[in-house]
Structure formats: structure tokens, C-alpha cells
Amino acid sequence: MxxxxxxxxxxxxxxxxxxxxxxxxxxxxxxxxxxxxxxxxxxxxxxxxxxxxxxxxxxxxxxxxxxxxxxxxxxxxxxxxxxxxxxxxxxxxxxxxxxxxxxxxxxxxxxxxxxxxxxxxxxxxxxxxxxxxxxxxxxxxxxxxxxxxxxxxxxxxxxxxxxxxxxxxxxxxxxxxxxxxxxxxxxxxxxxxxxxxxxxxxxxxxxxxxxxxxxxxxxxxxxxxxxxxxxxxxxxxxARLQKTKECKQSLLNLKLSNQMKGKIAKAGINKAILQEAFKTGGLAGLTILLGENVNNKPRVTTNKKIIKSIHDYLAEPNETSKLPVTS
Incomplete structure (x- = not known):
């Protein structure tokens, strides 16, 4: 045919x-x-x-x-x-x-x-x-x-x-x-x-x-x-895998291990969500977001060193200029 x-x-x-x-x-x-x-x-x-x-x-x-x-x-x-x-x-x-x-x-x-x-x-x-x-x-x-x-x-x-x-x-x-x-x-x-x-x-x-x-x-x-x-x-x-992939893609520049980036992405957290938590609460906001108790486990981590690393990255001048604007 x-x-x-x-x-x-x-x-x-x-x-x-x-x-x-x-x-x-x-x-x-x-x-x-x-x-x-x-x-x-x-x-x-x-x-x-x-x-x-x-x-x-x-x-x-x-x-x-x-x-x-x-x-x-x-x-x-x-x-x-x-x-x-x-x-x-x-x-x-x-x-x-x-x-x-x-x-x-x-x-x-x-x-x-x-x-x-x-x-x-x-x-x-x-x-x-x-x-x-x-x-x-x-x-x-x-x-x-x-x-x-x-x-x-x-x-x-x-x-x-x-x-x-x-x-x-x-x-x-x-x-x-x-x-x-x-x-x-x-x-x-x-x-x-x-x-x-x-x-x-x-x-x-x-x-x-x-x-x-x-x-x-x-x-x-x-x-x-x-x-x-x-x-x-x-x-x-x-659909979850695709969302995780997209989240991880947005975290590429974070100074973290690929394993930790993957863990953050699997929790449904992308860079924009991290930026919003940083803008509204600084270090405390990121600590709450990443360390919130979910089924008796942290959503991502309570490791202060890791959370501080994310905070310091988002606090860099070239990153603060990209923070979301709230009305």
C-alpha cells in the first residue's frame, strides 16, 4: 500500500x-x-x-x-x-x-x-x-x-x-x-x-x-x-515527573547538590516559590517553606547550612533584582 x-x-x-x-x-x-x-x-x-x-x-x-x-x-x-x-x-x-x-x-x-x-x-x-x-x-x-x-x-x-x-x-x-x-x-x-x-x-x-x-x-x-x-x-x-523536571530546571544555578535540587523539585518547589518565600520572610521564610512538617518529616530539609546557602544565593544583587513584585 x-x-x-x-x-x-x-x-x-x-x-x-x-x-x-x-x-x-x-x-x-x-x-x-x-x-x-x-x-x-x-x-x-x-x-x-x-x-x-x-x-x-x-x-x-x-x-x-x-x-x-x-x-x-x-x-x-x-x-x-x-x-x-x-x-x-x-x-x-x-x-x-x-x-x-x-x-x-x-x-x-x-x-x-x-x-x-x-x-x-x-x-x-x-x-x-x-x-x-x-x-x-x-x-x-x-x-x-x-x-x-x-x-x-x-x-x-x-x-x-x-x-x-x-x-x-x-x-x-x-x-x-x-x-x-x-x-x-x-x-x-x-x-x-x-x-x-x-x-x-x-x-x-x-x-x-x-x-x-x-x-x-x-x-x-x-x-x-x-x-x-x-x-x-x-x-x-x-504529569508529576514533568512538573518535577520543570522545577529542577529552574533550580540549576543554585549552589546545591543535584540530589538536593531533585528533592526540592519533587516537593513541587521551583525558583519562583523560593524567591517568594525569601521576599516575604527572608531566612525564616525559607526555613518554614523547606522545613514544614509533612507526615512527620520535613517537606525538604531542616539543614541550616543548606537553607542558608539558598538564602545567600537569593540575596545576591543580580537575584534580588529578579524578585517577584507584589502589589
Whole structure:
């Protein structure tokens, strides 16, 4: 399929997408009031144009029981050489090839809507499981949901997400103690039969292997549920991390260790808040701000040397000129 569809095709696709999106929103069959322990377990995997956070998803695959899903998504940019070497996915003359065979591709929105329809077919909310999901698959699938404006619909069908890498480390305690590999390919060699192990780095093959590993290693669903994070928690954690990053960025010039700057930032305190406390109360204001008792612990620190260092920095002439003006 061409990577650059004509105007008629684009318009047709958009009408089709709008229709399917409307169906997702207004013909709900998935109940909201389902506990995690009663959710369906859906193993999923993605392949991307590269390993950077900005790289695009080119394949989504999933499986639940004997049902499976697989779709290829046309990217806006080409595959990196490294990603092509690992996945076998190439873009050649406006066609996507997988192991040198042409495959049908869809737009990101079409692919994601198809994925949602697969999840809807489960008739219960799902827990998505991916190996190394916390670092790779889960943030990227959430970013795709956001980019195609379907996060609300995604959260209708997905209750939480679990990283099977972390889950297996909780279960296989001796393997962790011995510092053995938890790569999916190594786990498959150890715990699965040879005929169960398929080519790695194709999303559908990885999903089927991951599903077999999950069934073999995690026989108690309770443990999986205990290691599942709700989508709401994941999204709020992402927002908190972004706020912490922004706060820490504003503290770069403070003469403090990176660890202390990080601690101040995690408390939600940026330079502007420090400046306001300094302006209104000087050393005492900073002491109250940083040392306030929160759950029987200082919000940040009660160390007089650290607080004095912040005070002295904010008292420098070039900093006092930047203090906020109050009416």
C-alpha cells in the first residue's frame, strides 16, 4: 500500500474513522464498575521506527486467550537502520516491507481505533501487559492515544497496565538473586519449549511468546493485579515527573547538590516559590517553606547550612533584582 494515499482515500478514511470513533463512544458494551481482579489480561507489544521517545509506532500486536490482533502503521518518517535491522521492517519505494514482504498499512488513528475495537471485543475492561512495558510500550501507547485524541476511549477499555519484566522479577526471586537475565528471549529459552519460541522483534511473535511466559511463570492472577498500575496513576505520575523536571530546571544555578535540587523539585518547589518565600520572610521564610512538617518529616530539609546557602544565593544583587513584585 502506498505511504501517501490520495485525497479521496484520505477523506474516505476520515469518514470511516469518525464513524468507528462514534461507535466506540456511544455503543459501550464494557462496564466501568469492574475490579482489577476481574479484568481481562491482554498481552501487547509494539515496534517503533527507533528507540527515541519521539520515534513512531509502526506495529501494534496483542493477544488475549486464543484471540490475537496485529496491525502495521504507516510512519511519517523512515525507519532507522538499527530498528530495521532488529524488526525486519523497511520502507522501500513508498511501501512497508516486513522481512522483504509488502504488508498493508493504516494511519496511526486507524490502527489505534482497530486496537480499541479488539479491546472492546473482550467485553470487560483490560489490564495491558508488556515486557519492559514501563520503560517502552506503555508510555508510547499512551502517547499515541493522546496524539490521535482517543485517550478517553482508551480508558473506557483499559483499567491498568503491568510490566511483565518487573512482575517476573517479583516471582522469580532466585533468578534475580543470581543476577540472571530477564530478557524475554532468555526467559523463553529457560521456561518454554523450543517450538513455542518464535522470531523475536516482530510484535505479534513477541506477544505470543510473552503470553506463554505469563501463563507459565505467573499462575496466580493476584500477583499480576498487585503489580498493575491504573491508567489514571500512570498519567498523573507522568504529569508529576514533568512538573518535577520543570522545577529542577529552574533550580540549576543554585549552589546545591543535584540530589538536593531533585528533592526540592519533587516537593513541587521551583525558583519562583523560593524567591517568594525569601521576599516575604527572608531566612525564616525559607526555613518554614523547606522545613514544614509533612507526615512527620520535613517537606525538604531542616539543614541550616543548606537553607542558608539558598538564602545567600537569593540575596545576591543580580537575584534580588529578579524578585517577584507584589502589589
Amino acid at each position: 502506498s505511504l501517501s494515499p490520495g485525497g479521496y482515500t484520505k477523506n474516505f478514511r476520515k469518514r470511516k474513522q469518525d464513524c468507528r470513533s462514534h461507535e466506540l463512544e456511544h455503543k459501550k458494551t464494557v462496564p466501568y464498575n469492574v475490579e482489577m481482579k476481574d479484568c481481562k489480561i491482554v498481552v501487547f507489544d509494539i515496534e517503533t521506527t527507533g528507540l527515541a521517545k519521539t520515534d513512531e509506532i509502526v506495529q501494534i500486536a496483542a493477544a488475549c486467550g486464543d484471540k490475537s490482533f496485529d496491525t502495521y502503521i504507516v510512519p511519517k518518517k523512515n525507519m532507522s537502520e538499527a530498528a530495521s535491522g532488529v524488526t525486519g521492517i523497511q520502507i522501500v519505494k513508498n511501501e512497508m516491507l516486513v522481512n522483504k514482504k509488502a504488508v498493508i498499512t493504516v494511519t496511526p488513528r486507524e490502527g489505534f481505533i482497530s486496537f480499541l475495537h479488539f479491546l472492546k471485543f473482550m467485553e470487560k475492561p483490560c489490564i495491558l501487559v508488556a515486557h519492559n512495558g514501563n520503560s517502552f510500550d506503555i508510555p508510547r501507547i499512551l502517547e499515541l492515544a493522546k496524539s490521535v485524541n482517543l485517550m478517553k476511549e482508551f480508558m473506557m477499555f483499559v483499567k491498568g497496565a503491568c510490566d511483565s519484566l518487573h512482575l517476573f522479577k517479583c516471582i522469580l526471586i532466585d533468578r534475580k538473586k543470581e543476577k540472571l537475565s530477564f530478557k524475554q528471549s532468555d526467559l523463553a529459552i529457560k521456561y518454554l519449549d523450543k517450538h513455542d519460541v518464535k522470531n523475536a522483534h516482530n510484535a505479534l511473535n513477541d506477544v505470543l511468546v510473552s503470553q506463554k511466559l505469563l501463563n507459565k511463570i505467573c499462575k496466580d492472577k493476584t500477583i499480576l493485579v498487585e503489580n498493575t498500575k491504573s491508567i489514571e496513576f500512570i498519567l498523573s505520575s507522568k
